[in-house]
Amino acid sequence: MGSYIETELIINHKDTELRLGLPGSDDEQSCNGGSIVRSNKRSFSPETSVEEESISKSSGDSNSTTTSDRDHDQDSVQPTKVQVVGWPPIRSFRKNSLQQNKVEDGNGMYVKVSMAGAPYLRKIDLKVYKSYSELLKVLENMFKCTFGEYSEREGYNGSEYAPTYEDKDGDWMLVGDVPWNMFISSCKRLKIVKGSEAKGLACL
Amino acid sequence: MQQQQKVAALSYSFPEEVLEHVFSFIDSTKDRGSISLVCKSWYEIERWCRRRVFVGNCYAITPAMVIKRFPKVRSITLKGKPHFADFNLVPEGWGGYVCPWIKAMAVAFPCLEEIKLKRMVISDDCLDLIAKSFKNFKVLVLISCEGFTTDGLASIAANCRNLRELDLRESEVEDICGHWLSHFPDSYTSLVSLNISCLANEVNFPALERLVSRCPNMHTLRLNRAAPLDKLANLLRGAPQLVELGTGAYTSEMRPEVFTNLAAAFSGCKQMKGLSGFWDVLPSYLPAVYPVCSRLTSLNLSYATIQSPDLIKLVGQCQSLQRLWVLDYIEDAGLDMLAASCKDLRELRVFPSDPFGLEANVALTEQGLVSVSEGCPKLHSVLYFCRQMTNAALNTIARNRPNMTRFRLCIIEPRTPDYLTLQSLDSGFGAIVEHCKDLQRLSLSGLLTDRVFEHIGTYAKKLEMLSVAFAGDSDLGLHHVLSGCDNLRKLEIRDCPFGDKALLANAAKLETMRSLWMSSCSVSYGACKLLGQKLPRLNVEVIDERGPPNLRPDSNPVEKLYIYRTISGPRLDMPGYVWTMEDDSAYLE
Numbered sequence: 001m002g003s004y005i006e007t008e009l010i011i012n013h014k015d016t017e018l019r020l021g022l023p024g025s026d027d028e029q030s031c032n033g034g035s036i037v038r039s040n041k042r043s044f045s046p047e048t049s050v051e052e053e054s055i056s057k058s059s060g061d062s063n064s065t066t067t068s069d070r071d072h073d074q075d076s077v078q079p080t081k082v083q084v085v086g087w088p089p090i091r092s093f094r095k096n097s098l099q100q101n102k103v104e105d106g107n108g109m110y111v112k113v114s115m116a117g118a119p120y121l122r123k124i125d126l127k128v129y130k131s132y133s134e135l136l137k138v139l140e141n142m143f144k145c146t147f148g149e150y151s152e153r154e155g156y157n158g159s160e161y162a163p164t165y166e167d168k169d170g171d172w173m174l175v176g177d178v179p180w181n182m183f184i185s186s187c188k189r190l191k192i193v194k195g196s197e198a199k200g201l202a203c204l
Numbered sequence: 205m206q207q208q209q210k211v212a213a214l215s216y217s218f219p220e221e222v223l224e225h226v227f228s229f230i231d232s233t234k235d236r237g238s239i240s241l242v243c244k245s246w247y248e249i250e251r252w253c254r255r256r257v258f259v260g261n262c263y264a265i266t267p268a269m270v271i272k273r274f275p276k277v278r279s280i281t282l283k284g285k286p287h288f289a290d291f292n293l294v295p296e297g298w299g300g301y302v303c304p305w306i307k308a309m310a311v312a313f314p315c316l317e318e319i320k321l322k323r324m325v326i327s328d329d330c331l332d333l334i335a336k337s338f339k340n341f342k343v344l345v346l347i348s349c350e351g352f353t354t355d356g357l358a359s360i361a362a363n364c365r366n367l368r369e370l371d372l373r374e375s376e377v378e379d380i381c382g383h384w385l386s387h388f389p390d391s392y393t394s395l396v397s398l399n400i401s402c403l404a405n406e407v408n409f410p411a412l413e414r415l416v417s418r419c420p421n422m423h424t425l426r427l428n429r430a431a432p433l434d435k436l437a438n439l440l441r442g443a444p445q446l447v448e449l450g451t452g453a454y455t456s457e458m459r460p461e462v463f464t465n466l467a468a469a470f471s472g473c474k475q476m477k478g479l480s481g482f483w484d485v486l487p488s489y490l491p492a493v494y495p496v497c498s499r500l501t502s503l504n505l506s507y508a509t510i511q512s513p514d515l516i517k518l519v520g521q522c523q524s525l526q527r528l529w530v531l532d533y534i535e536d537a538g539l540d541m542l543a544a545s546c547k548d549l550r551e552l553r554v555f556p557s558d559p560f561g562l563e564a565n566v567a568l569t570e571q572g573l574v575s576v577s578e579g580c581p582k583l584h585s586v587l588y589f590c591r592q593m594t595n596a597a598l599n600t601i602a603r604n605r606p607n608m609t610r611f612r613l614c615i616i617e618p619r620t621p622d623y624l625t626l627q628s629l630d631s632g633f634g635a636i637v638e639h640c641k642d643l644q645r646l647s648l649s650g651l652l653t654d655r656v657f658e659h660i661g662t663y664a665k666k667l668e669m670l671s672v673a674f675a676g677d678s679d680l681g682l683h684h685v686l687s688g689c690d691n692l693r694k695l696e697i698r699d700c701p702f703g704d705k706a707l708l709a710n711a712a713k714l715e716t717m718r719s720l721w722m723s724s725c726s727v728s729y730g731a732c733k734l735l736g737q738k739l740p741r742l743n744v745e746v747i748d749e750r751g752p753p754n755l756r757p758d759s760n761p762v763e764k765l766y767i768y769r770t771i772s773g774p775r776l777d778m779p780g781y782v783w784t785m786e787d788d789s790a791y792l793e
Contacts (some may be wrong), residue, residue, distance in 0.1 A: 087673065088559045088589060088616050093374045093402060095440030097483065099505050179486055182455055
């Protein structure tokens with residue numbers, strides 16, 4: 001191997017160094033070329049105060065401080081993170097499998113919702129919801145009805161109404177029996193039925 | 205003089221057949237290589253009786269060269285694209301085409317029995333050629349391959365009368381028709397191993413059932429996600445001798461008889477040692493596998509989106525476990541249980557359930573890995589995705605497990621420091637390389653300076669593969685690795701401030717390695733040209749989607765760089781965004 005003179009390497013590290021540090025620390029953040037990592041991230045450790053740090057591409061930017069509107073945005077909208085290509089290092093096959101479990105952005109998954117006696121049908125986007133409780137709450141509001149407590153054995157026992165859905169095979173099923181992800185992939189339409197009708201379904 | 209004559213007489217008096225017989229016990233490629241270097245006659249004898257060839261880089265040598273040296277090959281393994289292709293860092297159409305190999309071997313190796321490919325492109329025509337050229341074809345393994353459809357599989361099924369193994373692990377297959385499986389003739393009974401877990405659509409299930417039940421030596425069966433759970437029990441009853449099973453989606457409508465059938469079927473599988481699959485798990489169905497848990501040595505739950513309590517219940521029954529792949533839903537609590545129950549554990553992989561989320565969605569920290577390193581004395585292979593780490597934890601892990609051979613840590617956020625001290629993780633990884641003297645493979649993450657590379661260069665003498673991302677400060681880092689790691693074969697680097705100096709100073713080292721990948725670093729086009737010129741036994745490939753690098757100044761850094769040693773000169777199948785740096789000798793020939 002060639003001999004290597006270390007003194008040649010007196011490069012100004014500060015210009016190229018990119019570190020994570022608490023706001024107010026000496027290190028100034030600067031660009032490190034290559035691919036961008038940009039995130040709005042709370043520091044994890046519970047000891048430090050919760051502050052958001054962001055790593056900016058343009059050199060000379062000092063740490064940005066928490067933006068207050070980010071806080072309440074967290075509740076309603078997933079803050080998006082600019083993804084670095086190929087990071088974290090997960091194979092496509094695995095990534096795709098994971099994503100099939102998740103609600104993706106993009107085209108919604110609209111299904112018709114009907115209720116006997118209602119003058120018209122509604123449509124909702126199943127992909128917006130992450131769980132049965134969310135979905136049921138929305139349906140209760142939309143149709144001004146209540147479903148009871150769900151149990152595997154009794155269905156929605158003791159309630160005036162119950163949610164049902166038509167699955168891929170064309171069968172009418174009680175909402176809540178199968179895992180959420182399986183439900184949204186097989187649900188073709190929803191129908192809110194009277195409690196007495198639903199009892200028949202729950203007895204299977 | 206007399207001594208020499210005696211030795212010469214001895215070696216000539218040893219019949220070739222005897223030597224050949226002795227060599228037949230030697231299977232490892234490395235040992236075979238050593239044998240061939242002893243003397244000319246051993247080289248000759250060895251090459252005529254070599255049956256297995258391993259080509260780690262399909263561009264390092266031409267098919268003709270392999271065929272010329274080893275005329276009687278029965279099994280060939282070929283690898284194509286660089287490892288970082290798995291993470292979409294290699295653009296489409298880069299290469300790795302197996303066709304020229306298949307065409308050449310179809311003529312030269314009529315007795316070929318095994319083809320194993322990794323990260324290569326194989327077409328339906330190629331599969332057809334394989335199916336029709338090799339009468340005794342037995343094993344086809346396609347790992348992370350692409351370029352073919354189920355029509356190609358149909359040809360294999362229809363023509364390979366002696367096929368024993370068909371493994372399509374993680375390949376991208378265009379799924380045209382699930383009926384390809386029906387092309388196995390009714391008279392065909394020799395299937396031992398089938399892995400179709402990557403197929404997107406349902407296969408013809410009755411055909412699969414018939415196939416499985418008429419192959420008495422079936423040992424491994426890995427279904428795809430679309431395979432329905434309620435049909436699994438029947439399938440298992442037809443093959444109770446299965447040793448490795450990959451389920452399909454592990455969910456079904458709640459029907460009690462599905463569960464009882466399944467549990468009964470698993471009870472009948474007395475040989476079962478490995479389970480995988482488990483997409484979309486319905487936790488209430490998990491107890492169906494309890495009958496086989498105590499014998500399981502391998503469990504892949506890395507697609508199972510079930511929570512810690514269910515995972516703990518399951519894994520707690522698997523005391524014989526040697527290999528566990530799982531999602532981070534297992535959490536520290538689950539890893540504590542693993543450490544306490546599975547004393548034979550050798551390999552652990554923990555994958556992230558929410559890799560692109562901003563915050564931790566599970567209670568999995570460095571502590572889980574520390575626990576397992578403490579409780580499992582045979583643990584030597586680790587892949588761990590997490591969001592926080594400390595030098596103290598890495599230090600503990602290193603001291604607990606000096607027998608570690610493969611250690612891959614991925615802290616999800618790049619450049620994350622030790623969360624307690626806010627320092628770099630140099631000393632933690634330093635401890636790993638210092639204490640784990642047999643470390644062969646290492647992947648780094650977190651905040652790292654040049655110091656970590658100094659440690660690696662100093663201690664990691666057995667290291668063969670190193671993966672680096674978002675680390676280091678200067679060329680000194682790369683220099684430490686290239687000058688210190690004596691056994692380095694594969695080095696892959698992304699997003700590090702490494703430039704020309706270290707590469708040029710250690711240019712000769714590159715000829716002792718299989719390959720070097722650098723992307724989003726600071727290596728200039730000029731340096732690439734220089735390397736290409738001076739080292740004719742290397743292919744220096746510049747990958748740059750911005751257009752020809754000679755349209756930009758020499759000092760401009762290239763996007764990606766792939767350097768590999770080769771005896772076949774520059775390849776001729778490059779796409780428009782890859783340029784091979786010419787060597788001076790090209791003009792001398």
